Amino acid sequence: MSFSAEHFKQQFPLFAQPENRALVYLDNAATTQKPACVIEAISNFYLHANANTHRSSHRLARRATEMVEQVRRDVAGFLGAASPKEIIFTRGATEGLNLLANSLCSQLRPGDEIVLSTAEHHANLVPWQMMAASRDLRLRFVPDVAGVPQFDRIDEVLSARTRIVSVTAGSNALGFRTDLDLLHKALSERDLFWVLDGSQLAAHDLIDVQAMGCDFFVCSAHKFYGPTGIGLVFGREDLLAALPPWQGGGEMIASVDLLASEYAGLPHKFEAGTSSLASIAGLGACIDFLGRQDRAAMARHEQALVQELHQRLHAIPELTLLSTAENNLGIASLIHPRCAAIDLAHWLDGRDIAVRVGHHCAQPLLQAAGHVATLRASVAAYNTRQDIDRFVAAVEEFVAQLDADEGTSSLPVAER
Ligand code: PMP
Numbered sequence: 001m002s003f004s005a006e007h008f009k010q011q012f013p014l015f016a017q018p019e020n021r022a023l024v025y026l027d028n029a030a031t032t033q034k035p036a037c038v039i040e041a042i043s044n045f046y047l048h049a050n051a052n053t054h055r056s057s058h059r060l061a062r063r064a065t066e067m068v069e070q071v072r073r074d075v076a077g078f079l080g081a082a083s084p085k086e087i088i089f090t091r092g093a094t095e096g097l098n099l100l101a102n103s104l105c106s107q108l109r110p111g112d113e114i115v116l117s118t119a120e121h122h123a124n125l126v127p128w129q130m131m132a133a134s135r136d137l138r139l140r141f142v143p144d145v146a147g148v149p150q151f152d153r154i155d156e157v158l159s160a161r162t163r164i165v166s167v168t169a170g171s172n173a174l175g176f177r178t179d180l181d182l183l184h185k186a187l188s189e190r191d192l193f194w195v196l197d198g199s200q201l202a203a204h205d206l207i208d209v210q211a212m213g214c215d216f217f218v219c220s221a222h223k224f225y226g227p228t229g230i231g232l233v234f235g236r237e238d239l240l241a242a243l244p245p246w247q248g249g250g251e252m253i254a255s256v257d258l259l260a261s262e263y264a265g266l267p268h269k270f271e272a273g274t275s276s277l278a279s280i281a282g283l284g285a286c287i288d289f290l291g292r293q294d295r296a297a298m299a300r301h302e303q304a305l306v307q308e309l310h311q312r313l314h315a316i317p318e319l320t321l322l323s324t325a326e327n328n329l330g331i332a333s334l335i336h337p338r339c340a341a342i343d344l345a346h347w348l349d350g351r352d353i354a355v356r357v358g359h360h361c362a363q364p365l366l367q368a369a370g371h372v373a374t375l376r377a378s379v380a381a382y383n384t385r386q387d388i389d390r391f392v393a394a395v396e397e398f399v400a401q402l403d404a405d406e407g408t409s410s411l412p413v414a415e416r
Pocket residue numbers: 029030092093094095121123124168170171172197199200220361
């Protein structure tokens with residue numbers, strides 16, 4: 001197999017719409033565009049198969065139930081899980097992390113410790129903060145340099161009280177990958193729960209949770225060409241079986257009486273209420289679509305784009321890159337000392353180039369790095385060399401304009 005970004009891009013109808021023909025979409029770390037097969041699967045579900053699941057009294061309900069359980073098996077294969085029972089559908093990575101925080105922390109005693117990193121997305125920080133406050137748990141952080149976690153020093157914060165380690169597999173703000181082998185070695189002999197936030201990694205790499213050795217892995221389908229409204233939690237079967245559910249409601253019970261209920265088995269115990277059924281149908285199509293691609297060639301293409309981005313941005317005087325090209329999940333994060341990132345983003349938007357600006361829901365990381373906001377360009381496999389050319393040329397033009405205007409910016413320095 002081989003990979004052509006141009007051919008790949010043709011499968012994404014958004015880019016073929018007249019108003020999007022000139023679009024350079026570099027906001028993929030926020031969400032990716034969707035291929036036609038995913039859009040069609042969602043539409044087909046509503047056209048031909050819409051019914052609620054796990055109620056077998058009619059044909060459509062049985063079909064919807066079979067579809068959900070088939071996609072669960074597909075996801076188990078996609079993540080390298082040992083069994084579909086280890087796969088829980090949530091509405092997104094955020095809900096998955098809240099589920100784990102609530103369920104895992106119910107097993108902890110006051111004074112127990114949870115290890116996180118400075119580079120966490122707020123979704124892998126705030127739920128643990130909430131648990132720590134209500135259950136008197138202690139949060140500890142992997143040592144960092146300017147916000148970048150030094151995972152090779154994780155031993156310094158592991159103690160006899162450490163019960164949970166929950167860290168990102170790759171930063172959504174700066175793009176760096178976490179060395180998972182190193183973490184595996186540091187954590188595998190310890191009696192603790194190891195959670196990985198794989199939201200960014202899953203878009204760029206093949207996932208094998210068994211080889212990684214983590215206990216739990218969380219991601220959102222919309223970051224890897226799938227629909228919004230569907231997230232995945234992998235959990236080791238023996239651990240999930242012993243944990244209490246988080247949300248209560250229909251579908252997650254075996255029987256209910258007025259004062260108490262008996263819960264369903266795995267994985268339904270963790271799936272209260274009606275799931276995002278159409279999104280699950282779209283996810284099934286997405287996994288099938290990714291299975292037909294040469295993932296290694298896709299990753300090489302993305303890596304070449306990231307290298308080129310960094311090389312060319314480095315050549316622009318004064319522009320500072322907070323990201324590095326090595327071990328990078330497709331992200332260039334930059335600032336310019338004489339302008340607010342938002343001004344540059346508006347300039348790019350005026351040229352139909354979509355990027356993201358702000359703290360990228362990783363405020364502690366940016367604060368530790370000494371910044372309030374960066375401009376983030378993030379690539380997907382449908383991005384081309386021409387996209388990088390257009391982006392870099394527009395940044396160069398903006399900087400030249402700044403020089404011409406002697407660097408005046410509409411925003412106060414504090415917000416730059
Ligand atoms: N973790 C990381 C690393 C992310 O990049 C994101 C999305 N930006 C999330 C968690 C949360 O994902 P979602 O908003 O889809 O729940």
